[in-house]
Amino acid sequence: MSEEVKKQRPAPDPNSAKFKLGQIAAKAYSDCVEAKARGEKVGWCASNFPVEIPETLGLHVCYPENQAAAIAARGGGERLCSESEGEGYSNDICAYARISLAYMKLKDAPEQNMPQPDFVLCCNNICNCMIKWYENIAKELDIPMIMIDIPFNPDYEVSEAQTAYIRAQFWDAIHQLEQITGKKWSEERFQEVKKISGRSSRAWLEATACAKHNPSPFNGFDLLNHMAVMVTARAKKEAADAMETLLKEYKENHEKGVSTFRAEEKYRIMFEGIACWPWLRVTSSGLKDRGINMVTTIYADAFGFIYDDFDGMCRAYSRVPNAMCLELARDKRVKLCKDDHVEGLLVHTNRSCKLWSGFMPEMSRQIGKACGIPVASFDGDQADPRNFSAAQYDTRVQGLMEIMEENKGGN
Amino acid sequence: MFTLGIDIGSTTSKAVIVKDGREIVASSVVIATVGTDGVSDAIENVLGESGLEHGDISVTFATGYGRQTYPDADGQVSELTCHALGVHHVFPDARTVIDIGGQDAKVLALNERGRMANFVMNDKCAAGTGRFLDVMANILKLDISQLEVEAAKALHPAGISNTCTVFAESEVISQLAAGTKIPDLVAGICKSVASRAASLAKRVGVRETVCMSGGVARNAGVRKALEQELNVNIASCDMAQLMGALGASLYAYEKA
Numbered sequence: 124m125s126e127e128v129k130k131q132r133p134a135p136d137p138n139s140a141k142f143k144l145g146q147i148a149a150k151a152y153s154d155c156v157e158a159k160a161r162g163e164k165v166g167w168c169a170s171n172f173p174v175e176i177p178e179t180l181g182l183h184v185c186y187p188e189n190q191a192a193a194i195a196a197r198g199g200g201e202r203l204c205s206e207s208e209g210e211g212y213s214n215d216i217c218a219y220a221r222i223s224l225a226y227m228k229l230k231d232a233p234e235q236n237m238p239q240p241d242f243v244l245c246c247n248n249i250c251n252c253m254i255k256w257y258e259n260i261a262k263e264l265d266i267p268m269i270m271i272d273i274p275f276n277p278d279y280e281v282s283e284a285q286t287a288y289i290r291a292q293f294w295d296a297i298h299q300l301e302q303i304t305g306k307k308w309s310e311e312r313f314q315e316v317k318k319i320s321g322r323s324s325r326a327w328l329e330a331t332a333c334a335k336h337n338p339s340p341f342n343g344f345d346l347l348n349h350m351a352v353m354v355t356a357r358a359k360k361e362a363a364d365a366m367e368t369l370l371k372e373y374k375e376n377h378e379k380g381v382s383t384f385r386a387e388e389k390y391r392i393m394f395e396g397i398a399c400w401p402w403l404r405v406t407s408s409g410l411k412d413r414g415i416n417m418v419t420t421i422y423a424d425a426f427g428f429i430y431d432d433f434d435g436m437c438r439a440y441s442r443v444p445n446a447m448c449l450e451l452a453r454d455k456r457v458k459l460c461k462d463d464h465v466e467g468l469l470v471h472t473n474r475s476c477k478l479w480s481g482f483m484p485e486m487s488r489q490i491g492k493a494c495g496i497p498v499a500s501f502d503g504d505q506a507d508p509r510n511f512s513a514a515q516y517d518t519r520v521q522g523l524m525e526i527m528e529e530n531k532g533g534n
Numbered sequence: 535m536f537t538l539g540i541d542i543g544s545t546t547s548k549a550v551i552v553k554d555g556r557e558i559v560a561s562s563v564v565i566a567t568v569g570t571d572g573v574s575d576a577i578e579n580v581l582g583e584s585g586l587e588h589g590d591i592s593v594t595f596a597t598g599y600g601r602q603t604y605p606d607a608d609g610q611v612s613e614l615t616c617h618a619l620g621v622h623h624v625f626p627d628a629r630t631v632i633d634i635g636g637q638d639a640k641v642l643a644l645n646e647r648g649r650m651a652n653f654v655m656n657d658k659c660a661a662g663t664g665r666f667l668d669v670m671a672n673i674l675k676l677d678i679s680q681l682e683v684e685a686a687k688a689l690h691p692a693g694i695s696n697t698c699t700v701f702a703e704s705e706v707i708s709q710l711a712a713g714t715k716i717p718d719l720v721a722g723i724c725k726s727v728a729s730r731a732a733s734l735a736k737r738v739g740v741r742e743t744v745c746m747s748g749g750v751a752r753n754a755g756v757r758k759a760l761e762q763e764l765n766v767n768i769a770s771c772d773m774a775q776l777m778g779a780l781g782a783s784l785y786a787y788e789k790a
Contacts, residue, residue, distance in 0.1 A: 502658040512658055514599050522614035522653055529649050
């Protein structure tokens, strides 16, 4: 038997965006661990909670959704979901919630650890399951929960009344955190944070918009990794620097005619929904092997927040994907499809996210019609591997590809 | 030129040989699938029926869930495209194809050239598929072929859930215990499958002519229930179960 020769991966370039972003994502956790060790109060924070608030106050927070995605991508999703189910949580609730609630109990997951919280920061602009999930954590650990209610907005614009409702809650959250942690809000520091968050967001959105080029200078699955920094660290200077490096690299790729998509780009699609983290390789290679590049997804763009002032920030957090009306959500996606010359739409019917998956049949029908592109959907889950079938995925992707091929003129 | 299409489905293996992309010269359905002799048996059957040998086949394409497991094919293509091609060959005016197979259900929208323009498939659950009917027939101690006969005798079709095969199974057992007549139960079961497929069809948009393919198309009880659900006539034929393999052989001819 011949001895297996392992391919040596080239050493990562420390000046590359990929390296920098990986370092920032890891540092977000280690900073939190160190803060906890110093005796500072640390929090668990919802992904669409206004990160500017803890950042301005100088607080360290971790993101349970980000942790659950990392655990799921590294193979621990089923173990932690089962642990929660053993505690009585239904397997119908969000797998991020089940993983997080299991982690709260076990306090250890080798796939991705983080310190236990002294407070939780919840915002329901992304989902309402999160309220009960965070309430349970707060109750079990006997820690304060700060809740910001950003209701689903049935209108196209955010009204002054809605802005005032959110503004009051933001200030209430700030005052509660000042009391809990002893840290003080600084308007000067907020201006800096706002500026940095804006820099990160502008660079990120400009980078993702590079998908307009043909071929795209990147593989869309790269965005799913890079966006972790937009979720957890977009208000940090290092993040803004790294995002600007990413943008520069994508522009250079385009100028050189190269891409991080390691195949010939035959077809371009939009991917809808949260990534199927436990099956990331399967879902990615099922596309790449057929020359299908997922050039765009609203999920990545959702974490770019651009605004001018405090009220603008309030409005920005009311315009995240799961809080906006179907018409606005559709129009944003149609724009992405048209800007990025998308030829097909692949929808992840995510068993964890009833809200997002619930409105997709109608929205995807409208997108398909508006853009004249075929739509295929597959069953999966953002973190519970049991809700996915590779064979079903493969058939649907192949069917989508065959229609795209036919639309190009066949053969 | 002879081309061979093989459809390796979840419960059966099918093979069709076509001459010059037009004439069906042999076909076979074997109740056995991946990991068994089903595929080779189906191929030997069509070769025997046509009097051809392996060397006479110019191009072979595989389709179905086991399409990637058959090593001797010249290529593989999804069953979605194959059902579109197969149905279009038999019914050139078809614009909507409802295919209910062993463990999946799909609805295809066809364009004027008979090519697939869009599709929807069932979710991860096998409710509303052939497997659902197998389970129900088993509880009722009926052969699958008897379902349409029993359904035709129904006076008051029972209400059976289409949410989940296991739920529906316990529902049928409860109704049996309550004295519901077998024909009424069978009609309810057929309606349950039909209403699930109808929901898929409405999502993709129903355009006539509507055709049905796949093994379940042979069940007139489901077909009639589906006609009522959608309020359209549904065309089908004895070859419904072979449409995938037929489509694969036609695709093979195109690729030759």
